Amino acid sequence: MKERPSLGEALRIKVNDENLFSGVDQRILNHSMKKGELSKFLDMTNKTLSTKIEQYNQSNEHQIEPIVIAKSHYYSRHDIASLREFMGVEQYYSDLYSSKLIAITNHKGGTGKSSTTMTLAVGLALDLIDSQRVLVIDMDPQGSVGSTLTFNSAEQKDEEIITFIDILLRNFEDDNPVKTFLDNGHTLEEIILAVMFNTHLPNLKTLIAYPTDDRLVGVFFNLEDEQKLELICDFRDNIKPILNKHFDTVLIDTPPADNAILWCLFEAVDALLVPITPKFIDLASTTNFMGTLATRLEQLPSHGTNIKWLKAAVVNHDPKSREEKDIVGRLCRSVQDRLISNYINRSEAFLEAASTGRTVLDLVQSRSKTSKTEFHKAISSSEAFVNTFKIEMQTLNLEK
Secondary structure, eight states: OOOOOOHHHHHHSOOOGGGEETTEEHHHHTTOEEHHHHHHHTTSOHHHHHHHHHHHHHHOSSOOOOEEETTEEEEOHHHHHHHHHHHTOOOOHHHHSOOEEEEEOOSSTTSSHHHHHHHHHHHHHHOTTTOOOEEEEEOOTTOOHHHHHBTTGGGGTTSOOOOHHHHHTTTTOTTOHHHHHHHTTOOHHHHHHHTOEEBSSTTEEEEOOOGGGGHHHHHHHTSOHHHHHHHHHHIIIIIHHHHHHHOSEEEEEOOSSOSHHHHHHHTTOSEEEEEEOSOHHHHHHHHHHHHHHHHHHHTSTTTTTTOOEEEEEEOSBOTTOHHHHHHHHHHHHHHTTSBOSSOOBOOHHHHHHHHTTSOGGGOOGGGOSSOHHHHHHHHHHHHHHHHHHHHHHHTSOOOO
16 A cells, blocks of 8 residues: 655655745745754753753754754754654653544534634644644545645645545445545554654645545445444544544544535534634524534434544634624624633634645744734734633543
């Protein structure tokens, strides 16, 4: 089975010149740390850090080399992760908190599901203290979350892409690529880990979607009742344990539809996050979705008992708009305590990030075309939102 490119291979792939700064992809450079900052973070002197890097390079084929800009030395997140592993720095997050699968969902399109998923994924993965292992699964056949986050996916377009839907349908299609690998002796766990894509952060992986993924709906309705039950429960019974083993947080971007893709997902996840843009049409759709969700979940095999957390999130919000303030007030009265307290505010920085294939948390002010005010608005609200979400998940105790 052909695995996805290793870190070393990924970093050697030529990238678009527009994404380069001093010869380095900006997504990597923007999250790199100066040598002094890294020394302080690791609680050691610059001299000790140099010694540790030299010891690492003597012991490993992959070499840690600084990114030199104006005589300053920067180290990428990938090199920092390699060095910390070499030094035996404890990764304690999984020892303290259970792994969780969270679906970002809303039956209406255009409510901010994809941008919320990407902001959360990058925000969680950037935390060097927690060092969470984060996976993003794109289950929207028309979505772009996975391909946006995926590092150098354009260079890998000629490869055979295996999506999460391919994995779900492995027992129900004769020509399924996952079935072929299983028949050749590979385990399901090996296949799932092999088909993930690297990103610009070492602890963030993706499974991308493809337009043909919507075929699951047709396959589902042509199955016998017993097979339908098997398909709906497969994610829960066979795939989720593998993801729990390898990741601390799994974020899943969903299609804006009520179909079999969503039913398979809802049977497996631990939590639901419902983004809403404060517009009247979105308010009506979202409150209806959340109000009828219990009825939908009751029809699934687990009757929704697996869902331990459900909240709405206001995104793309203009706090100066009277109309939006009124809509948020109505939403508060409707969902009450099922609303995340921090909102993601509207900002031109999100447009800049989207146009350059990044999230807003991948931008740095010194190289941003957005005004300082707009930049700060985006970063501060996004970071507050991510931190609130992180605390909510940490307080959600699940059996390990």
